[in-house]
Amino acid sequence: MSEATLPHEMPSVYEPSLFGTYSKKIGMWLFLMSDSLTFGALLYAYSYGRISTPNWPTPFHSESIVNATIMTAFLLTSSLTMVLAVRASTEGNAKAQRLWLLATMACGMGFVLLHGREWSKLIAEGLTLPVFPKPPGGETASEFVNVSKTVPQFAATFFGLTGMHMLHVTLGVVYLGIVALRRYFIPILLVFWLAAWLGTPAYSPFHYGAHVLLLAAIVCSIILWLKPKVYDSSDVEVAGLYWHFVDLVWMFIFPLVYLMSAKIL
Amino acid sequence: MEPDQIAIALRVAEEQRHHGKGQFFWIWGALLVMTAIEVYLTYQNMQPVRMLTILMGLSLIKAALIIGYFMHMKFEVSRMKWLTMASLVVCLALMMIFFPDAFRILALGPK
Numbered sequence: 001m002s003e004a005t006l007p008h009e010m011p012s013v014y015e016p017s018l019f020g021t022y023s024k025k026i027g028m029w030l031f032l033m034s035d036s037l038t039f040g041a042l043l044y045a046y047s048y049g050r051i052s053t054p055n056w057p058t059p060f061h062s063e064s065i066v067n068a069t070i071m072t073a074f075l076l077t078s079s080l081t082m083v084l085a086v087r088a089s090t091e092g093n094a095k096a097q098r099l100w101l102l103a104t105m106a107c108g109m110g111f112v113l114l115h116g117r118e119w120s121k122l123i124a125e126g127l128t129l130p131v132f133p134k135p136p137g138g139e140t141a142s143e144f145v146n147v148s149k150t151v152p153q154f155a156a157t158f159f160g161l162t163g164m165h166m167l168h169v170t171l172g173v174v175y176l177g178i179v180a181l182r183r184y185f186i187p188i189l190l191v192f193w194l195a196a197w198l199g200t201p202a203y204s205p206f207h208y209g210a211h212v213l214l215l216a217a218i219v220c221s222i223i224l225w226l227k228p229k230v231y232d233s234s235d236v237e238v239a240g241l242y243w244h245f246v247d248l249v250w251m252f253i254f255p256l257v258y259l260m261s262a263k264i265l
Numbered sequence: 266m267e268p269d270q271i272a273i274a275l276r277v278a279e280e281q282r283h284h285g286k287g288q289f290f291w292i293w294g295a296l297l298v299m300t301a302i303e304v305y306l307t308y309q310n311m312q313p314v315r316m317l318t319i320l321m322g323l324s325l326i327k328a329a330l331i332i333g334y335f336m337h338m339k340f341e342v343s344r345m346k347w348l349t350m351a352s353l354v355v356c357l358a359l360m361m362i363f364f365p366d367a368f369r370i371l372a373l374g375p376k
Contacts, residue, residue, distance in 0.1 A: 019344060020341065029349055033349060033352070036353055037353075037356055044360045044363060048363055048364065051368060052368075054371065069304050073297060073300070076300065079335050080289060087289075245336075251324050252324050255303055255320035255321070255324055256320075259304065260316070264308060
């Protein structure tokens with residue numbers, strides 16, 4: 001629309017940017033700042049609950065800590081591959097850009113899969129929320145059952161914080177998929193949705209949570225239909241900002257939620 | 266994008282081309298090492314407050330490295346750096362107003 005009103009060879013009629021960069025990037029920074037406050041509020045709520053609860057549990061065995069450490073390594077590596085994708089895009093190397101973006105997505109999916117597996121294990125052991133469907137079989141005598149009953153804030157803050165972060169990582173993978181593969185990613189996304197929906201038992205929160213992927217596929221289809229385009233280096237850089245942000249947030253969730261709740265024998 | 270936006274994007278891309286690839290690997294390595302230190306400290310039976318202080322200190326360093334290098338904030342103009350980071354830090358710091366209440370709850374109840 002606006003491209004038609006201002007030919008490229010004409011000098012710019014707009015004031016230079018106050019922040020010395022392009023609007024898309026400033027827009028993403030503003031979004032990330034607002035999202036930081038969302039995560040900040042959740043982390044403060046977690047800290048509040050922890051301070052005001054003297055018998056705060058520390059139930060995470062070394063297995064959970066190792067799992068969370070591998071997840072952290074996945075995210076940190078994904079940040080490296082993302083920054084290499086941005087670099088490839090500025091060099092005009094489309095093939096390398098796509099490959100690095102796909103590597104970033106692979107690391108992100110690895111993170112989500114490990115996290116999902118851990119959630120399922122904790123839920124099976126009795127750490128649950130009232131909104132989660134009850135798994136089949138009787139109640140186990142696990143330590144986590146006791147935690148859910150005596151300090152319900154633990155499960156609420158744990159699932160709230162890590163669930164919100166997992167949602168961000170999942171949407172980040174979708175975002176990168178669209179930037180890397182554009183409309184070709186939509187059928188892949190639908191396959192992911194079907195696999196997540198049909199591959200999880202009905203009592204798993206992921207059985208219903210998988211519909212986020214369907215919603216994302218619909219929204220992305222509308223966006224690509226309304227504005228089909230080849231994403232350039234600025235789009236890759238802006239997507240990278242979002243991706244690094246989810247990595248950044250995890251740098252606080254990991255020590256606060258996992259390491260500070262590790263069971264020291 | 267508008268032509269002036271394209272020009273800015275090209276300039277930003279040109280600036281980023283000068284950052285060595287090796288730098289990103291160093292930052293990645295440093296982040297992994299700090300994560301390993303955090304996990305190691307977890308099992309050192311430290312006092313919780315002391316451990317929290319060290320863990321948060323390391324997390325802030327990691328956050329600064331990610332924002333500064335991976336998100337390129339270090340290479341933005343100073344107006345962008347200061348306005349975004351200062352406003353964010355102030356807003357997050359303001360949320361600390363709730364912590365005194367969390368400590369007050371501990372002192373409540375039957376004596």
